[in-house]
Amino acid sequence: xxxxxxxxxxxxxxxxxxxxxxxxxxxxxxxxxxxxxxxxxxxxxxxxxxxxxxxxxxxxxxxxxxxxxxxxxxxxxxxxxxxxxxxxxxxxxxxxxxxxxxxxxxxxxxxxxxxxxxxxxxxxxxxxxxxxxxxxxxxxxxxxxxxxxxxxxxxxxxxxxxxxxxxxxxxxxxxxxxxxxxxxxxxxxxxxxxxxxxxxxxxxxxxxxxxxxxxxxxxxxxxxxxxxxxxxxxxxxxxxxxxxxxxxxxxxxxxxxxxxxxxxxxxxxxxxxxxxxxxxxxxxxxxxxxxxxxxxxxxxxxxxxxxxxxxxxxxxxxxxxxxxxxxxxxxxxxxxxxxxxxxxxxxxxxxxxxxxxxxxxxxxxxxxxxxxxxxxxxxxxxxxxxxxxxxxxxxxxxxxxxxxxxxxxxxxxxxxxxxxxxxxxxxxxxxxxx
Amino acid sequence: xxxxxxxxxxxxxxxxxxxxxxxxxxxxxxxxxxxxxxxxxxxxxxxxxxxxxxxxxxxxxxxxxxxxxxxxxxxxxxxxxxxxxxxxxxxxxxxxxxxxxxxxxxxxxxxxxxxxxxxxxxxxxxxxxxxxxxxxxxxxxxxxxxxxxxxxxxxxxxxxxxxxxxxxxxxxxxxxxxxxxxxxxxxxxxxxxxxxxxxxxxxxxxxxxxxxxxxxxxxxxxxxxxxxxxxxxxxxxxxxxxxxxxxxxxxxxxxxxxxxxxxxxxxxxxxxxxxxxxxxxxxxxxxxxxxxxxxxxxxxxxxxxxxxxxxxxxxxxxxxxxxxxxxxxxxxxxxxxxxxxxxxxxxx
Numbered sequence: 001x002x003x004x005x006x007x008x009x010x011x012x013x014x015x016x017x018x019x020x021x022x023x024x025x026x027x028x029x030x031x032x033x034x035x036x037x038x039x040x041x042x043x044x045x046x047x048x049x050x051x052x053x054x055x056x057x058x059x060x061x062x063x064x065x066x067x068x069x070x071x072x073x074x075x076x077x078x079x080x081x082x083x084x085x086x087x088x089x090x091x092x093x094x095x096x097x098x099x100x101x102x103x104x105x106x107x108x109x110x111x112x113x114x115x116x117x118x119x120x121x122x123x124x125x126x127x128x129x130x131x132x133x134x135x136x137x138x139x140x141x142x143x144x145x146x147x148x149x150x151x152x153x154x155x156x157x158x159x160x161x162x163x164x165x166x167x168x169x170x171x172x173x174x175x176x177x178x179x180x181x182x183x184x185x186x187x188x189x190x191x192x193x194x195x196x197x198x199x200x201x202x203x204x205x206x207x208x209x210x211x212x213x214x215x216x217x218x219x220x221x222x223x224x225x226x227x228x229x230x231x232x233x234x235x236x237x238x239x240x241x242x243x244x245x246x247x248x249x250x251x252x253x254x255x256x257x258x259x260x261x262x263x264x265x266x267x268x269x270x271x272x273x274x275x276x277x278x279x280x281x282x283x284x285x286x287x288x289x290x291x292x293x294x295x296x297x298x299x300x301x302x303x304x305x306x307x308x309x310x311x312x313x314x315x316x317x318x319x320x321x322x323x324x325x326x327x328x329x330x331x332x333x334x335x336x337x338x339x340x341x342x343x344x345x346x347x348x349x350x351x352x353x354x355x356x357x358x359x360x361x362x363x364x365x366x367x368x369x370x371x372x373x374x375x376x377x378x379x380x381x382x383x384x385x386x387x388x389x390x391x392x393x394x395x396x397x398x399x400x401x402x403x404x405x406x407x408x409x410x411x412x413x414x415x416x417x418x419x420x421x422x423x424x425x426x427x428x429x430x431x432x433x434x
Numbered sequence: 435x436x437x438x439x440x441x442x443x444x445x446x447x448x449x450x451x452x453x454x455x456x457x458x459x460x461x462x463x464x465x466x467x468x469x470x471x472x473x474x475x476x477x478x479x480x481x482x483x484x485x486x487x488x489x490x491x492x493x494x495x496x497x498x499x500x501x502x503x504x505x506x507x508x509x510x511x512x513x514x515x516x517x518x519x520x521x522x523x524x525x526x527x528x529x530x531x532x533x534x535x536x537x538x539x540x541x542x543x544x545x546x547x548x549x550x551x552x553x554x555x556x557x558x559x560x561x562x563x564x565x566x567x568x569x570x571x572x573x574x575x576x577x578x579x580x581x582x583x584x585x586x587x588x589x590x591x592x593x594x595x596x597x598x599x600x601x602x603x604x605x606x607x608x609x610x611x612x613x614x615x616x617x618x619x620x621x622x623x624x625x626x627x628x629x630x631x632x633x634x635x636x637x638x639x640x641x642x643x644x645x646x647x648x649x650x651x652x653x654x655x656x657x658x659x660x661x662x663x664x665x666x667x668x669x670x671x672x673x674x675x676x677x678x679x680x681x682x683x684x685x686x687x688x689x690x691x692x693x694x695x696x697x698x699x700x701x702x703x704x705x706x707x708x709x710x711x712x713x714x715x716x717x718x719x720x721x722x723x724x725x726x727x728x729x730x731x732x733x734x735x736x737x738x739x740x741x742x743x744x745x746x747x748x749x750x751x752x753x754x755x756x757x758x759x760x761x762x763x764x765x766x767x768x769x770x771x772x773x774x775x776x777x778x779x780x781x782x
Contacts, residue, residue: 126616196633198626208782211715265622277630291712315633317625324711324751345629347621348642350612351752353685357610357645359754364647370632371642372625378752379614398710399683414614425622431641432600432613 003092004282005183006239008072009176013100016053016134022170029101029170031136036166040138045155047143051163052390054104054135058120061383062137063391063406065418066112066153067105067253068130069160070262071098072244073168080161080244082225091239096171097180102133102259103167105160107251108141108392111149113209114322116254116418117395122384124412127420127429130259137390138163150216153250157221160258182239184282187275196314199281199307200266201333202241203423205229205249206289206323222249223286231290233303235283235311238267246286248321255322255377255415256423265425266317266347281311289326296329304336315343319423322349322377322415324362331363338367349421350376350431353413357433373431374422377415385409438482438593440586441513442471443506443520443536445529449489457528459491461505470575473582474519481590486513492528495535503539511544517589522551522581523558525573530558537566547592549585554607563607567592570607602639610645662775665742667765669750670717670724670782671709681749683710687757689748689765692725696743699727711751712782725780742774750781 012027019030033051041049054060075094078085107115118130125131138159142152204222207229211217219226223246236245241264248256270280285306287299307313318333320326327348334344346368352359360376389406396402403410414420420429446456448469467475467484475484488509495502510518518540520533530552537548551569552559559568567588571581584605591598601608617624624641631638656662672692673681679690695702705721707714722728730741746765753761769777 196630198629198633208712211713213715265620266625267622269620269622269626273626273630278626278633315629317629319625343629343632345625345632347625350642352612352754353752354754355611355613356754357608357612357643360612360642361644363644366644368644369640370628370638371640371644372621372628373641374621376612376614379612381614422621425620425625428617428620430615430617430621430624432615433608433641433643434598434601434611434613 004185004237004239005181006092006243007094008097008180009094010097010099010178010180011171011174012177013098013134016055016101016136018053022166024170024174029098029167031167036163039166040140040159040162043155043159045142045147045152046140048141049159050139052137052139054120054137054390056120056132056134059387060120061386061389061407062104062106062118062135063389063395064106064108064110064112065104065116065118065254065391066107066156066251067160068257068259068418069103069105069164070259071101071103071164071168072096072262073165073171074243079165083158083221084161084165087224089240090243090245091237095243096168096176098168098171100133101167102130102135103160103163104130104135104137105156105253106137106139106391107153107156108139109149109152110392110394110396112153112251112254114252114254114415115395116416117383117412118418119383119386121386124381124383124417127381127414127417129419129426136163136167139391148214148216150214150220150250154216154219157250182242182271184274184280187279191275192279195277195279197281197312198270198278199283199285199311199313199316200238200270201285201287201303201316201318203289203319203321203326203329204246204286205252206321206325208291208323208325220250221247229288231288231295231299233285233287233299233306235306236286237282238271238280238284241267241284252322254418255421257419260419260422260424260426263424263426266319281313283311287329289321289323289329291325296332300329300332300336303333304340307337307342308340313342317345317347319347319425321423327362331365331368334368335365345370345372347372347374347425349374351378352376353378355379374425375414375420375427375429376431377421378413380411380413381417382409382411435594438478438517438590439485439513439515440474440478440482440517440519441510441515442467442474442484442487443518443533444469444471444487444489445532446489446491449487451489457491457493459489460494461488461490461502461509463488463509470578470582473579474586477583477586482516485515490532492526492532495532496528499535503536506536507539507543510540510546515546516593518546518548519585519589520548520550522569522571522585523556524571524575525553525556527557530556531561534558534562534566534568538562541566547589549589549592551581551585559607564610568607569605656775659738662738663740663742663773664730664738664776664778665744665746665769665774666725666727666730666780667746667777668725668780669748670780671707671749671751672717672721672724672747673706673708675704675706677706677708681708683708683749684751686749686753686761689746689761692745692747694727694741694743694745699731700725709749709751709782724782742772
């Protein structure tokens, strides 16, 4: 029987610095700046690639963040299938992880859909997990400033993934500090009896921002690389999500980073309690959020059917993507699951710019009686002044307005603080109703 | 901060003047705690005291609201208290109204923190809970001491600018506000805790209560469609080139008007799209995809008489409920003035 066990061999890294050769010495990662730069600069889209290291406590602001990736290297190879690796199932075998390091992808054109900021110090640092990681920041200047925005997004996506694998390879065949094992089959049928079957549903991406006539938008890697996205709900093994099979799509990394998918907190929590308090369903329901109402009805009905008749779930956590379409779909999923007797928890994000409960969500079903808040993306935080800004010259809000004094103190909505509001459950930012 | 000065507001009954027969009592100021004020005083020992009690009849307040409010504000202003405690009013509706109202006025005009208390069934709760801190009480004064304690605890935190806990911790009715906090656990952990509780049937607390939906009644149907004028309205963020009315990409508060030519429809002008929620490439190619002016013009004189020659447009991305309602009312006023009979509202 094929193994479904994923083992993350975790090297804990406390320091990162540039040096002559990329390697790990104890808890220190040393990076050959020239070797990594040359590797990434091979991409014909780029005129110049700059790599910086930023550390916890630095008085630094990283802007135009379009994604964050944890350095990973699968011993069996085939990292990030369909993008770097060949298209083959992942989610099993051993993979080295450099924990405490994050590769930060920036989009200097400012065209990422959800572009973000990481502050290492001051008030903003409290809201992003990446104030506490050692960040390897990649800034790529395109040869042509008027390059197709999807072509550029595709190029920086590949650069970040290549850097992630390159760095993790430095772990070589070294001893991990600890091993995280993800093995659902560890719990046999005997242990399983009496435990509630709990599932998880992940919305991967919404189609509403896509322009599928654009060849580079078509190449956007989301599920096992690029290609037409499944408009019917499907099942993935949770390990596939942890092991790089899916990404949230170009420029959504500020709120749904690949790092957060690799460390999906819903999945990890369900694993923690697998066999003791619950049985974690081996099929994670995944959906692509469609744009038409009929397709939303279809995907929700079919997902509820799978949850009930196939997975036989007692309960399910329904998470989401950023969009309003995702929220509508979430509400439909909740109703249809509850109608079948499957208990639901719905994880939401707020859209209230004036701190009012009535604008928080557009879910109106009284079946949504167990709601977890992943934070209010439209509440503001005041960032503290910094000495240095990396990641471009301009940071533009989605309204089109550019931030005036980038290194100064300014208020900004939480949607722009990377993973402050996050849909893989990794953030502790939440909401109190008062 | 020195001694905390508290003014206590009571009605005629709790103030010791009498029952219904004394409900017409005009405002009286006493320089000491009265009735339940003794419990207030007890709680404040060591940190402050009740420097005065204002008693006012429930009917007097209800029937002379403006005058009574002016008098009461004057009395409070003269005392310069740090905090005002009103009631608790329990289930008494007129008393609840007076407490909620006077607290709201004092907060707004004198900027002094206020706390009152009443039961969930008191109409004053629904009316004032968004603006005034109302501690939840039972229906009767059976637990008066506890109720007063909670009211003072909330009040002191307001006065001392200490962080107020969640409504369920402190005992006040949620005010419909949301505050961002950084918790101890990830949302992943909290979601799994919650699903387990729900499946096992043990109690859980939803983090976001789903608000009640206001059902908007449907307008009556068009009596004679063949004679009617139909207008197109959209929240897809279409604007004339240059966005003359500055429609934002999200959080809109206004709308714009786009003239439609009888002969050439939408062509003859160039357009922009201001809306973060969808890819505008298709609409920029042909705005009729968002507002089907071409189809509506070709249908004139058939099922309906004519297409109104103005399209009303705003951006519907992340629109607050209040702003949405305001924009809707403004557009409706224009439609009524133009004698439009029906609207096709297009979205994305």
